[in-house]
Amino acid sequence: MQASIGQARWRMTLDLLISEARIALPDAAGLAARMIDHLAEHDIAFEDRDGLMVAKLPFGTSSLAVEAEALKIRVEANDKGNLEMLRSVVASHVIEFAGDSAPTIVWSGHESNGGTLANFREVRLKAALTLTPHMRRLTFTGDDIARFVNDDDLHVRLYFPPEGLAKPEWPWPAPDGRILWPEPDRRPVTRYYTIRRIDLQSREIDIDFVVHxxxxxxSAFAVNAKAGAICGMAGPLGRGIRP
Ligand SMILES: Cc1cc2nc3c(=O)[nH]c(=O)nc-3n(C[C@H](O)[C@H](O)[C@H](O)COP(=O)(O)OP(=O)(O)OC[C@H]3O[C@@H](n4cnc5c(N)ncnc54)[C@H](O)[C@@H]3O)c2cc1C
Structure with a gap:
């Protein structure tokens, strides 16, 4: 989507991507209160700034304003993948807490990439090396992997598709902001890993797997996967390196 002049200026000055939604809800105030209480249990704390509820997350900021029978939501991040994560956190909770009233959520601003999550890349196993009896170094390769170069956020989420699928299927962003997943029998399983080495020239990413x-x-993928095996990789993720 082409950004308006206003949005383009905003981005130049603050380097922020912004997305907003105004969601019609019969009990917007009640839903907002229940959602904020629930998110607090998951370490997402909203601060009341003169009636505007603002939460700062590691990957961006989300704010909620209650209007008569509507909830106004704004998410801000400096990366499309992070913006998608914020939209997904908010949209999935609004839909869950709204229950039968099933609200329609339409986002404006920096919208989704389309069919694929912005923080997601398909990668292929290039080589595997046994380092010790309980440690395998797997080298992955893929296109457009520069986003995983990050000294603070060293982790990624790997997606292992079920065996036997002719073509792996990955999660995707729905227009309402939620992240949707393939049917259970086609759904990849996910685990977190830590990048050991990344080389943009050779397009290689090493991850050391503990063999349990x-x-x-x-662990089974680390032991059994053959060169050419396809995985998903999403990220980078992390909360920075502590001193
Ligand atoms: C931020 C983060 C970064 C990570 N980075 C790495 C990494 O770089 N390399 C890596 O190998 N793993 C890493 N992990 C762990 C990884 O996500 C998986 O949990 C691990 O590979 C086991 O996955 P699995 O599917 O084989 O086993 P699961 O299905 O998760 O568990 C199966 C069995 O494996 C054994 N097991 C699983 N995890 C452990 C453990 N931590 N210690 C002892 N036994 C265990 C247990 O016997 C368990 O019953 C990381 C986890 C996090 C949260």
């Missing part, structure tokens, strides 16, 4: 005795999907 009772292997789950991640």
């Amino acid at each position: 005795d009772h292997a789950g999907p991640g």
Whole structure:
């Protein structure tokens, strides 16, 4: 979507991406209060700034304003992937808490990329090396991997598709902001990993996998996957490196 002149200026000065939605809800105030209480249990704290409820998350800012029978939401982030995550947190909770009233959510501003999540890349296993009896170094390769170069946020989420799928299927952003997933039998499982090395020239990403005795999907992938195996990689994620 082409940004308006106002948005373009805003982005130049603050380097922010912004998305807003005004959601019609019969009990907007009640829903906002219940949602804020619930998010506080998940370490997302809203601060009351003269009636505007603002939460700062590691990946951006979300604010809520209650109007008569409507909830106005604004999300801000410096990256499209982060903006999508914020939209998804808000939209999925609004829809959950609204129950039967099933609100329609239409976002304006910096909208979604389309069919794929902005923080997601499909990657392929290039090589695997046994470092120790319980450690395998897997080298992945893929296009457009520069977003994973980040000294603060070293983690990524890997998506392992079920075996036997002719074509892996990945989560995608719905127009209402939620992240939707393939059917259970086609749905990838996800685990967090830490980037050990990334080289943009050779397009390689190394991750060291611990091989657990009772292997789950991640550990099993590290042991069994052959060169060419396809995974998803999303991120970068993390809360910075502590001193
Ligand atoms: C931020 C973050 C970064 C991570 N980075 C890495 C990384 O770089 N490399 C890596 O190998 N893992 C990493 N992990 C752990 C990883 O996400 C998985 O939990 C791990 O690979 C096990 O996944 P699985 O599917 O094999 O096992 P699961 O299905 O999750 O568990 C199956 C069995 O594996 C064993 N197991 C799982 N996790 C552990 C553990 N931590 N210690 C001992 N036994 C365990 C247990 O026996 C468990 O019953 C990270 C986790 C986080 C949260």
